[in-house]
Amino acid sequence: MTDTRTSALAVLRSLVGSDDAEFHEGQYEAIETLVDEHRRALVVQRTGWGKSAVYFVATLLLRRRGAGPTILVSPLLALMRDQVAAAARAGVRAVAINSANAHEWSQILESLRDDEVDILLVSPERLNNPAFRENQLPTLVSRAGLVVVDEAHCISDWGHDFRPDYRRLRDLVASLPPGVPVLATTATANSRVVADVAEQLAHPASGPGAGSVTELTEPVVTIRGPLARASLRLGVLRLPDSGSRLAWLLTNLSSLPGSGIIYALTVSAAEDTARLLREAGHAVHAYTGRTDTAEREALEGRLKNNEVKALVATSALGMGFDKPDLGFVLHLGAPSSPVAYYQQVGRAGRATANAEVLLLPGNEDEAIWSYFATASMPDERKAKAVIAELSDEPLSTPALEARVDLRRTPLELLLKVLDVDGAVRRVQGGWVSTGEPWSYDAERYARISAARVAEAQAMLDYERLGPGSTGCRMEFLQRALDDETAVPCGRCDNCAGPWYPNGIEEQAAVAATASLERVGVELEPRAQWPGGMERLGVPVRGNIAAGERMSAGRALARLTDLGWGGTLRELFAPGAVDAPASPALIAACVRVLAEWGWQERPVAVASVPSQRHPLLVESVARGLAGAGRLPYLGSVPIANGGPSGDPGGNSAYRLASVWERFAADGLDTPAGHPVLLVDDLADSRWTLTVVSRALRLGGASEVLPFVLALRA
Structure with a gap:
């Protein structure tokens, strides 16, 4: 030819x-x-x-x-x-x-x-x-x-x-x-x-x-081919905390060229940052995995047409998004590897001579990396449990949840891995076993895990390349991708000196601090029992009866939030010592209640008997009772040996582990009046649901749940 x-x-x-x-x-x-x-x-x-x-x-x-x-x-x-x-x-x-x-x-x-x-x-x-x-x-x-x-x-x-x-x-x-x-x-x-x-x-x-x-x-x-991007001017600006990073953004966003993307590591960080910037008059919007399809498409169009200054996005806006004249990419917190970082900054400067790329790393980055690190790694015990429950008769994912203690998202991910490995197959009506032998490749997954650790360390090494060091930032990223053509770029803050402003306006600092001190996240009540509970010995199905439900509640913050999320992550970190809440924490909780806007004020406070943080939970409950001049009824008594298993797990197994394990008949519940129920952490919400049901059956007209933290 x-x-x-x-x-x-x-x-x-x-x-x-x-x-x-x-x-x-x-x-x-x-x-x-x-x-x-x-x-x-x-x-x-x-x-x-x-x-x-x-x-x-x-x-x-x-x-x-x-x-x-x-x-x-x-x-x-x-x-x-x-x-x-x-x-x-x-x-x-x-x-x-x-x-x-x-x-x-x-x-x-x-x-x-x-x-x-x-x-x-x-x-x-x-x-x-x-x-x-x-x-x-x-x-x-x-x-x-x-x-x-x-x-x-x-x-x-x-x-x-x-x-x-x-x-x-x-x-x-x-x-x-x-x-x-x-x-x-x-x-x-x-x-x-x-x-x-x-x-x-x-x-x-x-x-x-x-x-x-x-x-x-x-x-x-x-x-x-060579992976150097001559249009990109790379830099890293390390600031002491989340408030400083947000204040820098408030001060300097308008001076950045054109329109761009501000990446955040979590959904809540993206949403909180976008809200703060909008309140300050900036044309920005959040773009995350929670953003519905139609809105995503509209937001992409607005960014491409320069109708917004920026989208504050998670990695949901990444591969393949094509805006040739994107003027800047900022990161509030670093991705967990230089390769992932290169992929995201590659959105900028595709058809322009210059584009600015700045990383504002956070102290919380490594904790967030750790949280997501093993999401795609199958667990041998759980994988074998899934395979054992499948046969040649299709079983749906919800039905599997009542047989294997795995939440929906990790269960679906594990099924995909097993499907690719040839052990299971997706068919009309659900999943079947192929009958093919499957073994856990422990060596392979250990090597992958080690590679992830090395990548995270490489990202930290990238951040720490200081002025006068031997490393160019673009050259570093190229070498992370094994690009043999890597040479110093002559443009980054190491090669040519810092190019970004580092000043913060006092008004911006005040606004950022106020934003981070915001409190209160809605806690949605459970409305339906999980399917297949009869199999686990729990005689419920369908909707939770209106007279047994808890009401919509509140949390101080999400664990992934920029503000109080940091304090809560420390309180709930593995190995953290249980202790009474600080006065500042109690004051923040009181602010949540002051802004709640309930239809009828609670007349008493009760608490969930916490296995891991009894001192913390009781101190918060007593603090709120004292602030509201309400009686503290104590912890809801444990029955039948108390909850079994560990917190977490999927809905079916978590409900089974707490069903009929609490009894309000030993509590002086005020008949016909609302009760405020205090707990430490809401994850599956089944403990709160079951304890609230016990209080409702014990005479409370309404149960208003309050927790320090939401898992996500």
């Missing part, structure tokens, strides 16, 4: 609307590998290099040669929206099948049947949807002209954003007809991830001599 380059260049120039456009180094080589050689390629190139141009051009050339549509596996709805929009601008007919557009699926499938689609975007989760996997996927695979795996580092559990569903792509690739090319792309993969992804993409050779084990795999063509 001697004219492939000429045709490819013509397509590229049409796509970008420029008659003098040329390929970046490596772009045509990738296209040639796919179109002429029908090989498999892994492209590791910096954000903004033009990875999408490779698969757009390759798709159009392959389609001209009679190939079927491209299947593009993409991890995020935001990324899909950008890719569909970019394809339309490029004259490529792209459509997406995902959870947000189910109403369009039948029309999309009809267009596929009529060969009116060039690229079909699907999520990795969709590949394991039973109906899609059984009814649509085989036909798509048989007709596919090209398979593209975007953000391919997600395939590898060594990657910073591993997703179990991505592992399923090994099976998709293995099922392709001979000669179908495959492209995997990412901007964030070190050598270990590259090797892992390449191994999973390798496929049976189709040429002469195939047959032996060593001959069954054809090497994947790996195209790596």
Whole structure:
């Protein structure tokens, strides 16, 4: 195909609307590998290099040669929206099948049947949807002209954003007809991830001599380029506490160029920061995993159109978000690895000469990293328990919750891991056992855990590169990604000196302090009993009777909050000594009650008998009773030996562990009046629910729960 380059260049120039456009180094080589050689390629190139141009051009050339549509596996709805929009601008007919557009699926499938689609975007989760996997996927695979795996580092559990569903792509690739090319792309993969992804993409050779084990795999063509981003000016500004960081942001946000993203480590931090900035007159909004799909799309559009100064986001706004002129990326708290940090800052300066990237690390960062560290690691005991409960008859996830003590989210994640490992399978109606043997790969998970620890230390090392040190920040990030072209950038605060202001206005400091001192988070009451409780010996089902429910309550703060969350994290840290609450803590709790706005004031205070913090809980209960001049009834008496097991667990098991373990008949409950119920930490809320039920059955007209902390 001697004219492939000429045709490819013509397509590229049409796509970008420029008659003098040329390929970046490596772009045509990738296209040639796919179109002429029908090989498999892994492209590791910096954000903004033009990875999408490779698969757009390759798709159009392959389609001209009679190939079927491209299947593009993409991890995020935001990324899909950008890719569909970019394809339309490029004259490529792209459509997406995902959870947000189910109403369009039948029309999309009809267009596929009529060969009116060039690229079909699907999520990795969709590949394991039973109906899609059984009814649509085989036909798509048989007709596919090209398979593209975007953000391919997600395939590898060594990657910073591993997703179990991505592992399923090994099976998709293995099922392709001979000669179908495959492209995997990412901007964030070190050598270990590259090797892992390449191994999973390798496929049976189709040429002469195939047959032996060593001959069954054809090497994947790996195209790596330099990862330096010349437009980015990196810096780290360490401030003493959350209040100082927020005050700096209030003082300096307006002076940052254009519009950008402010990353926070937790949902509550993002929401609290956005609220504070809005109250100060800044055009900002929070963007988190709690933001619904329609609002996310609207917020992305407003940022792209420069209608907001910034989105205060968690990692929910990350891979693939495409705003070429994004002027800055700030971090309030650091991600847990330099690779993850590089991925997020890569959103900035894609088509501008300059963009500012500043990290404001927090003292709480390491505690937050630790909290999320093992989220994707299967627990051997629980994995075997799940497998033991499954058979060839489908069992739904809620039904499994009544059989295995795992909460919904970690249970679903574990099922995905076991599915990818071949031990279980998702079918219509739930999950079944495959009957295949499964063993826990302890060595592998230990190595992954060790790698996570090393990455966290590397992030701390990045933060501590001070002026005059031997390290350039961009060079450090490149070396973390095993980029052999790494050299000093000449722009970061180490190479050229601090470029960012460090002043804080007094008014901003006052506003930040006031924001952090805010108290009070609503505590939602449980309204329904978990399913399957009869199996655990608890005779309840359906809605909780109105006369037995607790009312909506309050917490002082969430454990993840920027303000009081820090104090509470210390109180509830493993190994923390139980002690009475400080006067400042009691005063903050009194403020929550003063702002509560209940319909009828409680006439007495009771407390939950705490196993871990009895002194803390009793002191808070007595403090609130004294402040309100109310009688303290004492702790609700324990019955039948008290709660069994540890706090946490899923709803079914947690309810079973506390059911009928409290009796209010030994308490002088005021009949026909509300009672304030005090506890330390609300997690599943079943202890509060059961104790409140006992108080309601003992005569209280209403139970108003108050806790120091919400788990999330």
